[in-house]
Amino acid sequence: MTDGKRKSPQKEANRLSNLLRQVLGEDRFPVDIEALAREVSRNNEDPIGKIVGGELPGFEGMLRPHRRRPEWHIVYNDDPRYRGRVRFTIAHEFGHYQLHRPPLSGQDYVSGTLERDCDFQCKPLRPSAWQDAERQREEEADTFASFLLMPLDDYRAQVDGEEMTVDLLNHVTDRYGVSLTAACRKWIDFTDKRAAMVVARDGYATWGRASRAALKSGIFVRSGMQIPENALAAIGADEKGFVSSQPVSRPAGVRNFSRGPEPVRELAMVSEFLDLSLTILQFDDTVDVREIEEDEPWDTYDQFQLGRGS
Structure with missing residues (x-):
C-alpha cells in the first residue's frame, strides 16, 4: 500500500x-x-x-x-x-x-x-x-482496472439498458480497448437484469459470474460445471467467433439452476486462439431487484464455495 x-x-x-x-x-x-x-x-x-x-x-x-x-x-x-x-x-x-x-x-x-x-x-x-x-x-x-478503463457512468451511457448483443459488445470493446471478457464482466457486475457469463474449456466451466439479480434468484456458475450438450457454445464448438449476432432463445431445460429449469437467451463466442468459449446468459426479469442487498458481486470462487456447502 x-x-x-x-x-x-x-x-x-x-x-x-x-x-x-x-x-x-x-x-x-x-x-x-x-x-x-x-x-x-x-x-x-x-x-x-x-x-x-x-x-x-x-x-x-x-x-x-x-x-x-x-x-x-x-x-x-x-x-x-x-x-x-x-x-x-x-x-x-x-x-x-x-x-x-x-x-x-x-x-x-x-x-x-x-x-x-x-x-x-x-x-x-x-x-x-x-x-x-x-x-x-x-x-x-x-476492480481498479475495470473502473479506470471503463468508468461506470460512461459504460452505463453506452449500454443504456439494452440487451447485450454482438454489435453492442463490439462497440464497448472498441471504445475502451478491452477484451470481450472484461467488457462482459463489467456489464454483469452492474446490470440490474438477471444475467450470467460462463467461460468454459473442453465442455466444462472454468469460471463464471452472475449479476446480483441472477444470484438472488438462485443462478450461479460452479467451477467445473459441465456445459450442456445442447447449449449454444457446444452446438457451435466448431465455429470461430460468435455463434450468432443476436441472443438465441433456448427453451427451459437447456440450463438448470437451483430454482429449476427456465428459458434463457444465449449469446456465445468460441475463441480460436485461447481454446475457450464465452457465453452470456440472459433471463427474464422475474425478480424485484429492489429486494437485492448491496453486496459485492460474487465470482466463481464464492459460488464454488457456496456449492460445496450446500
Missing part, C-alpha cells in the same frame, strides 16, 4: 478517471494506461520506470521492483493470444502499484540490492486455487 490505510480500488480508479476527464474531456477513451501509470507514479520516490511485454509462461502480467534502485517495472504477457488483454493487464498491475505495493526508498537498497521479495505475479483467473488474501488482492486490482 502507498499509505497507512487501505485504499478503495473503486474510489482510487474514479479519482484518476476524474483527473483524466478534467485534462482530456469526454473524448479520453481508450485510456492510455501506460502514459497514465508513468505520469502518476513519477511523483513517488519509487516510480514505474518500465512497462514492457515479455515471455511470461503461465502468467498474464507482473509488477516487480528493480533490484538495485527504488523503481518498479510492469511486465505483461505479449503472446499474440493475449493481445486483447494487454490494456487490462497493465491497468491491473498499475492497480497493485497504487493499492498494494510496499513503498520503496533508498533505505531498502543500502546493501546495494533489494533483499525482500515483493513481486506481484498474476496468473490467469483460478479463483478456487487462491488463498483468501490473494483472492482479495487480485479482485481489488481487477
Whole structure:
C-alpha cells in the first residue's frame, strides 16, 4: 500500500478517471494506461520506470521492483493470444502499484540490492486455487482496472439498458480497448437484469459470474460445471467467433439452476486462439431487484464455495 490505510480500488480508479476527464474531456477513451501509470507514479520516490511485454509462461502480467534502485517495472504477457488483454493487464498491475505495493526508498537498497521479495505475479483467473488474501488482492486490482478503463457512468451511457448483443459488445470493446471478457464482466457486475457469463474449456466451466439479480434468484456458475450438450457454445464448438449476432432463445431445460429449469437467451463466442468459449446468459426479469442487498458481486470462487456447502 502507498499509505497507512487501505485504499478503495473503486474510489482510487474514479479519482484518476476524474483527473483524466478534467485534462482530456469526454473524448479520453481508450485510456492510455501506460502514459497514465508513468505520469502518476513519477511523483513517488519509487516510480514505474518500465512497462514492457515479455515471455511470461503461465502468467498474464507482473509488477516487480528493480533490484538495485527504488523503481518498479510492469511486465505483461505479449503472446499474440493475449493481445486483447494487454490494456487490462497493465491497468491491473498499475492497480497493485497504487493499492498494494510496499513503498520503496533508498533505505531498502543500502546493501546495494533489494533483499525482500515483493513481486506481484498474476496468473490467469483460478479463483478456487487462491488463498483468501490473494483472492482479495487480485479482485481489488481487477476492480481498479475495470473502473479506470471503463468508468461506470460512461459504460452505463453506452449500454443504456439494452440487451447485450454482438454489435453492442463490439462497440464497448472498441471504445475502451478491452477484451470481450472484461467488457462482459463489467456489464454483469452492474446490470440490474438477471444475467450470467460462463467461460468454459473442453465442455466444462472454468469460471463464471452472475449479476446480483441472477444470484438472488438462485443462478450461479460452479467451477467445473459441465456445459450442456445442447447449449449454444457446444452446438457451435466448431465455429470461430460468435455463434450468432443476436441472443438465441433456448427453451427451459437447456440450463438448470437451483430454482429449476427456465428459458434463457444465449449469446456465445468460441475463441480460436485461447481454446475457450464465452457465453452470456440472459433471463427474464422475474425478480424485484429492489429486494437485492448491496453486496459485492460474487465470482466463481464464492459460488464454488457456496456449492460445496450446500
